[in-house]
Amino acid sequence: MKELLHHLFESETFVLAATLGLFLIFEAIYQKVKSPILNPVLLTILTLIVILKSTNVSYETYKTNAHMINFMLGPSVVALGYLLYEQLHTIGKNALTILAATFAGSVMGILSVIIVGKLFGADETLIVSMAPKSVTTPIAMAVSFQNGGIPSLTAVFVIIVGILGATVGPMVLHKVGITKPIGKGLAMGTCAHGIGTAAAIQMGIVEGAISGLSIGLMGIFTALLTPSILSLFY
Numbered sequence: 001m002k003e004l005l006h007h008l009f010e011s012e013t014f015v016l017a018a019t020l021g022l023f024l025i026f027e028a029i030y031q032k033v034k035s036p037i038l039n040p041v042l043l044t045i046l047t048l049i050v051i052l053k054s055t056n057v058s059y060e061t062y063k064t065n066a067h068m069i070n071f072m073l074g075p076s077v078v079a080l081g082y083l084l085y086e087q088l089h090t091i092g093k094n095a096l097t098i099l100a101a102t103f104a105g106s107v108m109g110i111l112s113v114i115i116v117g118k119l120f121g122a123d124e125t126l127i128v129s130m131a132p133k134s135v136t137t138p139i140a141m142a143v144s145f146q147n148g149g150i151p152s153l154t155a156v157f158v159i160i161v162g163i164l165g166a167t168v169g170p171m172v173l174h175k176v177g178i179t180k181p182i183g184k185g186l187a188m189g190t191c192a193h194g195i196g197t198a199a200a201i202q203m204g205i206v207e208g209a210i211s212g213l214s215i216g217l218m219g220i221f222t223a224l225l226t227p228s229i230l231s232l233f234y
Helices: 002-008 012-033 040-054 059-065 067-071 073-078 081-086 088-093 095-119 124-130 137-146 151-175 181-203 205-231
Strands: none
Touching (some): 012 067, 040 059, 040 151, 059 067, 073 137, 081 088, 088 095, 088 205, 095 124, 095 181, 124 151, 137 151, 181 205
16 A cells, blocks of 8 residues: 555646645535634645655655645735735725735744744754745745745745644634734734635635735735845844
């Protein structure tokens, strides 16, 4: 069985089908149970890790054969434009708030990594790799590479932050009393990028649209601000 799976994971078609199939299964479970702990992205990743380790399939092999999934990250973000179009009036009325929140979120996202990293004695490469953790994976990896970080490590941090944000975010927002759709959308998109936006869409149309817009603005601000903020410390 292990040898068969090892052979199958060398097929691009099988890798794509297996990854999407696992996600759809866990998404169906999540929709029935509605527990944030059963995040379909998290469960898919954990299941794939177990399968790859048990069948001795290298991550490089999986990544190569799953390149179409990586490619679709960009178009999936662009597709959020439809939600923005539907909420243009709401976005226009709250443009200043949205810009201020995402700018502040970008600055604090970068600074928090640097300050905490320095307190715990992390080296510069690790800190630079973590700095763009709050933006979507393609942008985060590019920002990391341009500033001397390790893009593959950055991708791991981005996924972890996204899963934590999508899992814990709704509960935190409820506990602190944030009930307005714009506030919830800004929080999810600014802190947890695409995975958080998926959770925001389930909260409501406005939350999803604002969260999707936050992804783009966070990407712009983080790309522009990261070199300047890093230069203050290194």
